[in-house]
Amino acid sequence: MKRLSRYRRHRAAGPVLLLFALFSVGTTFSMASASNRESVTPLARSAAIDEGREIFLKGCSSCHGLNAQGSVVAPSLIGVGAASVDFQVGTGRMPMADMSVQASRKPPVYNAEQVAALASYVSSLAPGPAIPTDSLLNYERDGSTAAGGELFRTNCAMCHNFAGQGGALSQGKYAPTLMGVEPKHIYEAMVTGPQSMPVFSDKTITPAEKLSIIKWIKAAEAEPALGGASLGRVGPVTEGLLIWTLGLGLLIGVAVWLATKAR
Amino acid sequence: MSTREYVAGSVANYVDERTGAAAWMKKNLTKVFPDHWSFMLGEIALYSFVILLLSGTFLTFWFDPSQREVIYDGAYQPLAGLKMSAAYASTLNISFEVRGGLLMRQVHHWAALLFMSSMVAHLLRVFFTGAFRKPREFNWLIGVGLVTLGIVEGFLGYSLPDDLLSGTGIRIAEAIIQALPVVGSYLAFFAFGGAFPGEAFIPRIYTVHVLLLPGAFLALITVHLMLVWYQKHTQYPGPGRTEKNVVGYPLMPVYMAKAGGFFFIVYGVVAFISAVASINPIWLYGPYTPGQISAGSQPDWYMGWLDGLVRMAPPIETHAFGHTISWNILIPGLIIPGILFTGMALYPFIESWISGDKREHHLLDRPRNVPNRTALGVMSLTFILITLINGGNDIIAQQFHLTINQIMWFSRIGVLVLPPIAFVITKRICISLQRADRDLVLHGRETGRLLRMPTGEFVEVHEPISAEKAWVLTSHEQNAPLQIEEVDHRGVRRVGAIRNRLRARMSEANAQSAPKVSADDLKEIEHH
Secondary structure (H helix, E strand, O other), X not given: OHHHHHOOOOOOHHHHHHHHHHHHHHHHHHHHOOOOOXXXXXXXXXXXXXXXXXXXXXXXXXXXXXXXXXXXOOOOOOOOHHHHHHHHHHOOOOOOOXXXXXXXXXXXXXXXXXXXXXXXXXXXXXXXXXXXXXOOOOHHHHOOHHHHHHHHHHHOHHHHOOOOOOEEOHHHOEEOOOOOOOHHHHHHHHHHOOOOOOOOOOOOOXXXXXXXXXXXXXXXXXXXXXXXXXXXXXXXXXXXXXHXXXXXXXXXXXXHHHHHHOO | OOHHHHHHHHHHHHHHHHHOHHHHHHHHHOOEEOOOHHHHHHHHHHHHHHHHHHHHHHHHOOOOOOOOEEEOOOOOHHHOOOEEEHHHHHHHHHHHOOOOHHHHHHHHHHHHHHHHHHHHHHHHHHHHOOOOOOOOXXXXXXXXXXXXXXXHHHHHHHHXXXXXXXXXXXXXXXXXXXXXXXXXXHHHHHHHOOOOOOOOHHHHHHHHXXXXXXXXXXXXXXXXXXXXXXXXXXXXXXXXXXXXXXXOEEHHHHHHHHHHHHHHHHHHHHHHHHHHEOOOOHHHHOEOOOOOOOOOOOOXXXXXXXXXXXXXXXXXXXXXXOEEEEHHHHHXXXXXXXXXXXXXXXXXXXXXXXXXXXXXXXEOOOHHHOHHHHHHHHHHHHHHHHHHHHHOHHHHHHHHOOOHHHHHHHHHHHHHHHHHHHHHHHHHHHHHHHHHHHHHHHHOEEEEEEEEOOOOOEEEEEEOOOHHHHHHHHOOOOOOOOOOOOEOOOOOEOOOHHHXXXXXXXXXXXXXOOOOOOHHHHHHHHHO
16 A cells, blocks of 8 residues: 555556546446346247237237237338338347337347248238348349449438448437348348338339449448548548547657657 | 868858858858747648648649549449549549559548648647737738638648549538629639539649649748748747747757658658558549438538538528528628638737737747636637537437437537637636646645644645746736726827727736736745
8 A cells, every 4th residue: 555655646646547447437337237138038830920920919019019000109010011020120120129219220139030920920911022032132143333332322322321331310310330231131121111211112223223232332341441441431520530639649749759858 | 181071161162152151051050949849730730731742743643633524444343334523533543553542642631631730739839828929920820821721722632533522522612602692603603614513623623722722832831931930939938038039959950850850750650640541532432423422421620610510500591682692501601710710810919909018029928827818719619629529410429329419409509608618717727727826836836745743733745846947937927907098198088988998898808817926925925
């Protein structure tokens, strides 16, 4: 203790203490806020629709109604189609974690089989967009990167940003990042228009064009950081931040050093 | 005499007989400069300008400033076969096919950001230390001119590649031109050579960017430096430093080595950042088409505050006599920046009018000793910072899971409310710091050693501060506010009564300070 107190008036004591305090607060917070993940109980096998209905009644009906007719807090699911269910549940957006402005992507609650069962139940209520098959989704063969880029910049970039990094919308809503999203889910989002997104029907953007867009997104995702660290691909804001912190910071450091040595 | 000395001597003599340089060099090479890190901020700006000239020249070898439509067949496949302007295609060519081209583009752009930020940092140093006071008002004006031109030059620079982001910026600039009442649309047609985007704009701004403005920069920077040379550098107060001398090191060899070395360090830092961090990845933005736009379209940081102002403006327009006046663009885009820059340019004259101080000053102020000016500076910074935050509102909303609307309302209210609060708080802090200085001089430094007196009382031992430090803390002058009598010495009522009363009140606010330690105070403390 005595040895420690010798340093309490040291020049570095303040900053070190501050760092220590920040570190301990951060650690405590992250430990306290860690969430427990529940394991999914397997469900008995049944005919797909019946099984889907079972899941629906347990997990979805409290908001969407016992017959998927919708309620004050949630829309009707009659006619939304299997694609919508596959997107919303498959990306973990549904069931919602909380009633905030927008359902965000999170690890899916249901496994692939359960999602398929739910999708067949919902699509049995009324016809709607179907889940695209693997043969339809062969974007590597059927898409064109350059044409996809043009379509992306015309139709998608205004919300999802020029490089698909996502962007902010009004009132806390946002267009999510497209990096790391499965091609199937991108396709389904275009067909069904989840949340704030408009529907891009096959008349607006043909299936071949949709594949081009997917191909471009995948190319942007795979593109190495050509000019060095990408700084988030969000434009000049992070660039300005870097020059004021790292750039000018380094140089002022050198200037202080140059001026000190002369004393 | 060795052969080497003989040869060197002959060469020097040869040059001197023809130019008479020896006497001039002898005088100027021994010129003394004071030493402080904050005096090197302007140097960073100067060196980044040199980097800009060099890297910019390299880029002109391959850049094609033309809006002629071409079909891209270069190396970057995601854009293969697309229609684009020759300007954009040649920038892609520089980035992907010219050897070292991408690095040079990044050097040029990072150096531009550094140029602007170091200029602003230098401007803040000059402002907060009062280095703009007589006789340096002209240099302040030149500095304000350089910052203004820098903003324009930077904007033109990132507009040249004709990518989606630069096209968006040009579109906004066009809107700001159009917002000028009556002449706006004519001016826009004149600037663009017809309707937006036209084919004339890129070639035109290219000439301005590589010829006109760099020439203006060179001229202004030369005058700026010559004035520094002639008027001599200011210095911080300290023992032996007066209004009539400069304490420091001679140019040769100390500053030659320091400044020369610093140039290479600046170049090294810019090259390092350019090698590891991407800037303006135009291939991702895509070619400009008026029908397209990206989420999070921001200008470079030095225009960000302007963008933030426009973003927070409420949608107000009036229609009169067949004309539309867009107040929502006119006020934030032209009127407020105009007021800000005019105020900045005139500040030295305003301050001297308020304080009535017409003397020369070569010793710098410690910011705390001029509470009013320091508070005014922090107030302006707060204003700019809030507008800057609002300029990046969508990126901030996205990264920190906030809502754009909240940020915008925070900025709208904050931009009016927070600067005055910042003024008051800064002024109080300055005066408190003055009191702390006074305390330090009178009672010395707290040593942290506790003594127990025979009576049981605990006291902390104070140690007197050094004479040098005491000098720094007490050598500044404190002037009484102006007293403007309502009648002059002949008993005649002065003209401009309201103006005089205003001036007296401002002068009083300007002179508010904690009283500094006087000789009487010291006598009294010795008496204790």
